[in-house]
Amino acid sequence: MAHRTISDEEFLDRALDLFRTYGYEGVSLSRLSEATGLEKASLYYRYPGGKEEIVMAVATRVVQGFEQHLFPALKAEGPPRKRVTVVVEQLRDFYCDGSKPCAINMLSIAGGGEDLKTMLRNVTQAWLKAFTEIARESGMSLSLARLRAEEAIVRIEGSLVVARALGDNAPFQRTLKLLPDLLTEA
Amino acid sequence: MAHRTISDEEFLDRALDLFRTYGYEGVSLSRLSEATGLEKASLYYRYPGGKEEIVMAVATRVVQGFEQHLFPALKAEGPPRKRVTVVVEQLRDFYCDGSKPCAINMLSIAGGGEDLKTMLRNVTQAWLKAFTEIARESGMSLSLARLRAEEAIVRIEGSLVVARALGDNAPFQRTLKLLPDLLTEA
DNA sequence: GTAACTATACCGATCGTTCGGTATCTAAAG
């Protein structure tokens, strides 16, 4: 291969940053070009399907992030509560302490294609399932574990929205702090 | 006035429906024109400031909705818990049982002007304050009331996001159901 | 007459997209 100026991972990371900030319709190819250093024509060399293919690749990377970091950490060894605290730090990192929007929120806005929505639905369900399992593992009934898992994700998503609206990350940080109790306390 | 084909209220309601669904950048003047029956030129007759002025008018209408319906219901007579159940039904109505996104979420996306963000921050703070007051009124300490108010809004916003991602309104409905306990139980 | 709106035409800018061309590298041929 000849002179690849930016790696696929790096490219998708920068693209993700744009899409989670501006949403599907808010990200233009010019902005994408500017952020990645690739000319618009080059974007079509890498992703012949254009913007749709790029956003699908970005969503795929988000899914991979869940599968490679969050889910393994939840299924690791040791006490459930300890594992949750590891996940909390991963979430803090991914959401930059509450200053970066959630990709699931921003990409599920009307405008993207049907494949994208399916992907987001699947990853959200997988997230729900993973949280449910660790809650179960810490001794809860299945029904309670499901409720707690949903509440956890709801509060993560909601606190990100509120933090953005207020211009203050404190709500997100408060939410992270109570996640261990939410998911591992009966 | 002669031949006013659509009232300001009706116009802003339809515009709000567009903005909360597609976000600021996702709403074009053509779409706005199509949804309201007003030609593009007529939009500029009513709102010489263009899209910016329209979205500000929409945001103003959202704020008025809070001031004229939600806040009065919270400050009405009768037991706090009863007032909260009234508010719950207002929220269910405004969010169409969870199928319509929150305007605060969608309009706080990067792209809108600084005035818009200020407006959204103010209305969110007012909402927070109103929930805090009714929680206080039902016997909580100020610090607990504040936490519960924030949790309530966080869970409303978050459940709307999760509901949209899953294509299932149940999370939102579950959140509404526990709002009375959240805001009025010590 | 005037206020509210329509019809149409236009503007420069940007949208997503496409195409022809140009470096840069690898690999086979001489």
Add this chain to the structure above:
DNA sequence: CTTTAGATACCGAACGATCGGTATAGTTAC
């Protein structure tokens, strides 16, 4: 070792369409 061919990766320029916005003349209702 050099030459050549071909694939790879990228770019400049332009496409038609639409964007937000403007201008003007005409129509309708009070």
